[in-house]
Amino acid sequence: MRKIFLFISVLLIAAALMAAPLKVAFIYVAPVGDGGWSTMHNEGRLHLERVFGDQVVTDFIESVPEGAEAEAVFRGYAQRGYDLIFGTSFGYMDSMVKVSQAFPDSTFMHCSGYMTTDNLGTYFGRMYEPRFLSGLIAGAMTKTNIIGYVAAYPIPEVIRGINAFAMGVQYVNPEAKVHVVWSNTWFDPAREKEAAESLLDVGADLITQHQDSPAPQQAAEDRGALSIGYNSDMSAFAPNAFLAAPVWNWGPFYEYVVRNVIEGTWTNEQYWGGIKDGVVDIFVSDLVPDGVAKLVMSMREAIVQGLLHPFDGPVYDQTGALRYAEGEKPTDAELLSMDWFVDNVVGKIQ
Amino acid sequence: MNNIESFILSTLSATVRAGTPLLFAVLGTIFTERSGVMNLGLEGFMLIGAIGGFVASYQTSSLLAAILVAMLAGAILGLVHAFFTVTLRVNQIVSGLAITMLGTGLSGLWGKDYIGVIARRFEPIKIPVLSEIPYVGQILFSHDLLVYISFIMVPLMWVFIYKTRPGLTLRAVGESPDTADAKGINVFAVRYFYTILGGSITAIGGAYLSLAYNSMWIENMTAGRGWIAIALVLFATWDPAKALIGAYLFGGITALGLRLQAVGAHISPDFLKMLPYLLTIAVLFFTSTDTLKRKVGAPASLGVPYSREERT
Structure with a gap:
C-alpha cells in the first residue's frame, strides 16, 4: 500500500515538474488598493496572468515595510523556490542585494534602485x-x-x-x-x-x-x-x-522580463523605459x-x-x-x- | 498689504482645520485620564474612528451614522482598554501601546475594501451673520460642523470638569480613588465610563481626517497625530481650555510651514516638522518629576490601577 502511494506521489511530482510554471512574486510597499503606485504594479502582475496563463504562477505580499522585515519576505519567497521576484520600492535595495547573493538560482528585479548583482537587475520608468x-x-x-x-x-x-x-x-x-x-x-x-x-x-x-x-x-x-x-x-x-x-503601465515591461527569464536571455540590466516602451x-x-x-x-x-x-x-x-x-x-x-x-x-x- | 492680510487670514483658518483632529483626541483623552486611566493608545483610537466613520458614511451616506459608528468603534476599543486596565489591572502603558497596535491592524483590515473610494463628507458651512464678521468670520466660522462641535465642547467640558458634581466625582476618582470609594463612589464604574467616553471622542478626531479634511481612507492616515496628541494632553495639563491652545499651536505650525513654502520663503520644512516634537520633548522634560506632575495638575492616581483589597 505504502509503495503504491510513494509511486503515485513520485508520478505526481514528476508531472508537476514537467509543466512547472514560472513562479513570480511581487513585494509591494503599500496595499494593492492604494489607488496609486502599488495598484499600478499589481495591474502589471495581473497582466502577466492574462498573457502567460498556465505558464506562470504569481503571488504577492502587500504593505511590506522597507528594512529588516522586507528581507525576511524576500528570503521567504526565494526559499520557497520562486524563480522571479520583483521588489517595487526603493528602500528594498539592501535587502534585495543581500538575498539575491544568498539565492543565486532566483532572479530578482528591483524597481527604482541602482544596485545590481549577478541575479539582480533594476528597472524604472522615464516618468x-x-x-x-x-x-x-x-x-x-x-x-x-x-x-x-x-x-x-x-x-x-x-x-x-x-x-x-x-x-x-x-x-x-x-x-x-x-x-x-x-x-x-x-x-x-x-x-x-x-x-x-x-x-x-x-x-x-x-x-x-x-x-x-x-x-x-x-x-x-x-x-x-x-x-x-x-x-x-x-x-x-x-x-x-x-x-x-x-x-x-508596468504590464508590457513585466511581460518582457518574464519572457527573458523563460527563454534564458535575462541579463542584470538597468532598465529605464519611456513612453515608447509603454512603461x-x-x-x-x-x-x-x-x-x-x-x-x-x-x-x-x-x-x-x-x-x-x-x-x-x-x-x-x-x-x-x-x-x-x-x-x-x-x-x-x-x-x-x-x-x-x-x-x-x-x-x-x- | 492685501496679500499679507490674506496670507495671515488663510493661515489662521488653516490652523483651526489642522488643529481640530488633535483637539478631539486630546479632549477625549482628558476625560479618560482624569479618571486615573492612562491612555497611550490614541493612534489606535483615531484610526479605528477614521475607518469606522468612513465605512458608515460610504454605506449609508448619513453623516450622523458616520459619527455614531466612529464613536461606537472608539467606545469598543475603550471598553477593551478599560477591561484590561480596570478589571484585570494590567500595566496601563502596556495596554495603551497594545491598543495602538490593535487599532492600527484592525483599521487596516477593515479598510481593505474602502481604499480608492469616496464617501459623503462634512462640507464647510458658513454660519450666517457670524461668518460675516471681518477676520474672525473667515478664521473661525467658515468651517465644517465638526469644528463647531469642538468649539462648543471645550467650554462645556471645562464647566463639567470643574463646576459640576459629576465632574467632581470624576476628579475625585482620578486624584484619590480610596477616598472616592469610601464616599460610596463606584471607582470601577467611573473609570469604565470615562475610558469608553474618552475613546469615543478621540475616535472623532480620526474620523475628522477621513470625513472632513478629505473624503478617503488610507492605511495609517493619522500619520502620527495620536502621538502628538498624547504629548498635548500633558501640555494641556488635563485642562480642556489649554487643550484648545495646544492643538491650535501645533495646527498652526503645520499651516504656517506649508504656506511659507508656497510663497517661496526660505524655511526648512524639516525644521518646522520637527518643532511639534521639540515642544513635546520640552513639555515632557518639564513635567517629568513627581512634584512637578502634582503642580501641573496631573491626576494623582494616573497610571495606578485601583484595587479595593489593597486599600490601606
Missing part, C-alpha cells in the same frame, strides 16, 4: 516624459499663471518630475510659475491636502502632485480649481477638476479642450520618435545660469542625480 506633457496642459490652462505642485521629498526622482513639468509649462506659457511645496510625507492625506490649500491660497488655479493619495486633487475640486494627478486616473476624487495624469504614459481627461489635447498628443509622438526631449536646451536654472545650451540635453546620469530647479520654479530644494 519625466509624461510629466513634461502634463506641464503643457497646465501651462495652457492656467489663468493666474500660478501653478501649485505638492511634492513628497526633495529626491532626484521628484525634482526631475518637477523640472520636466516646469519645462512643459514654459514651452507653452513663459509667464507661468510653478510653486513647489514639500509635504515631507508619502502617506498623510490631511497634510497633502493642506499643502495644496496653501498653494491655492497664494493664487494657484491648478494643482499637481508627486504624492500617492488623491488628497491634493480633492483640495483643487473643493476650491473650484483645476488639477493634474499622478499614478492613475483620479477623476473620481475630483470630477470637475481632474485634467490629466502621468501614469504607470509610462499620459492620461488625458475630457475636461482638456481638443486643441490642447491635440498639442499634447503630437508632442507625445515627437518624444516617442526621439525628435523631442523634455530637457532640450536652452535650459536655465533658478539662478539664471545656463545648464544646457541650445542643442544640448542632459545625460541619463545627470537626470538621475538632478538636484536643481529650472528657472520658472518657485521653491527651494531643502
Whole structure:
C-alpha cells in the first residue's frame, strides 16, 4: 500500500515538474488598493496572468515595510523556490542585494534602485516624459499663471518630475510659475491636502502632485480649481477638476522580463523605459479642450520618435545660469542625480 | 498689504482645520485620564474612528451614522482598554501601546475594501451673520460642523470638569480613588465610563481626517497625530481650555510651514516638522518629576490601577 502511494506521489511530482510554471512574486510597499503606485504594479502582475496563463504562477505580499522585515519576505519567497521576484520600492535595495547573493538560482528585479548583482537587475520608468506633457496642459490652462505642485521629498526622482513639468509649462506659457511645496510625507492625506490649500491660497488655479493619495486633487475640486494627478486616473476624487495624469503601465515591461527569464536571455540590466516602451504614459481627461489635447498628443509622438526631449536646451536654472545650451540635453546620469530647479520654479530644494 | 492680510487670514483658518483632529483626541483623552486611566493608545483610537466613520458614511451616506459608528468603534476599543486596565489591572502603558497596535491592524483590515473610494463628507458651512464678521468670520466660522462641535465642547467640558458634581466625582476618582470609594463612589464604574467616553471622542478626531479634511481612507492616515496628541494632553495639563491652545499651536505650525513654502520663503520644512516634537520633548522634560506632575495638575492616581483589597 505504502509503495503504491510513494509511486503515485513520485508520478505526481514528476508531472508537476514537467509543466512547472514560472513562479513570480511581487513585494509591494503599500496595499494593492492604494489607488496609486502599488495598484499600478499589481495591474502589471495581473497582466502577466492574462498573457502567460498556465505558464506562470504569481503571488504577492502587500504593505511590506522597507528594512529588516522586507528581507525576511524576500528570503521567504526565494526559499520557497520562486524563480522571479520583483521588489517595487526603493528602500528594498539592501535587502534585495543581500538575498539575491544568498539565492543565486532566483532572479530578482528591483524597481527604482541602482544596485545590481549577478541575479539582480533594476528597472524604472522615464516618468519625466509624461510629466513634461502634463506641464503643457497646465501651462495652457492656467489663468493666474500660478501653478501649485505638492511634492513628497526633495529626491532626484521628484525634482526631475518637477523640472520636466516646469519645462512643459514654459514651452507653452513663459509667464507661468510653478510653486513647489514639500509635504515631507508619502502617506498623510490631511497634510497633502493642506499643502495644496496653501498653494491655492497664494493664487494657484491648478494643482499637481508627486504624492500617492488623491488628497491634493480633492483640495483643487473643493476650491473650484483645476488639477493634474499622478499614478492613475483620479477623476473620481475630483470630477470637475481632474485634467490629466502621468501614469504607470508596468504590464508590457513585466511581460518582457518574464519572457527573458523563460527563454534564458535575462541579463542584470538597468532598465529605464519611456513612453515608447509603454512603461509610462499620459492620461488625458475630457475636461482638456481638443486643441490642447491635440498639442499634447503630437508632442507625445515627437518624444516617442526621439525628435523631442523634455530637457532640450536652452535650459536655465533658478539662478539664471545656463545648464544646457541650445542643442544640448542632459545625460541619463545627470537626470538621475538632478538636484536643481529650472528657472520658472518657485521653491527651494531643502 | 492685501496679500499679507490674506496670507495671515488663510493661515489662521488653516490652523483651526489642522488643529481640530488633535483637539478631539486630546479632549477625549482628558476625560479618560482624569479618571486615573492612562491612555497611550490614541493612534489606535483615531484610526479605528477614521475607518469606522468612513465605512458608515460610504454605506449609508448619513453623516450622523458616520459619527455614531466612529464613536461606537472608539467606545469598543475603550471598553477593551478599560477591561484590561480596570478589571484585570494590567500595566496601563502596556495596554495603551497594545491598543495602538490593535487599532492600527484592525483599521487596516477593515479598510481593505474602502481604499480608492469616496464617501459623503462634512462640507464647510458658513454660519450666517457670524461668518460675516471681518477676520474672525473667515478664521473661525467658515468651517465644517465638526469644528463647531469642538468649539462648543471645550467650554462645556471645562464647566463639567470643574463646576459640576459629576465632574467632581470624576476628579475625585482620578486624584484619590480610596477616598472616592469610601464616599460610596463606584471607582470601577467611573473609570469604565470615562475610558469608553474618552475613546469615543478621540475616535472623532480620526474620523475628522477621513470625513472632513478629505473624503478617503488610507492605511495609517493619522500619520502620527495620536502621538502628538498624547504629548498635548500633558501640555494641556488635563485642562480642556489649554487643550484648545495646544492643538491650535501645533495646527498652526503645520499651516504656517506649508504656506511659507508656497510663497517661496526660505524655511526648512524639516525644521518646522520637527518643532511639534521639540515642544513635546520640552513639555515632557518639564513635567517629568513627581512634584512637578502634582503642580501641573496631573491626576494623582494616573497610571495606578485601583484595587479595593489593597486599600490601606
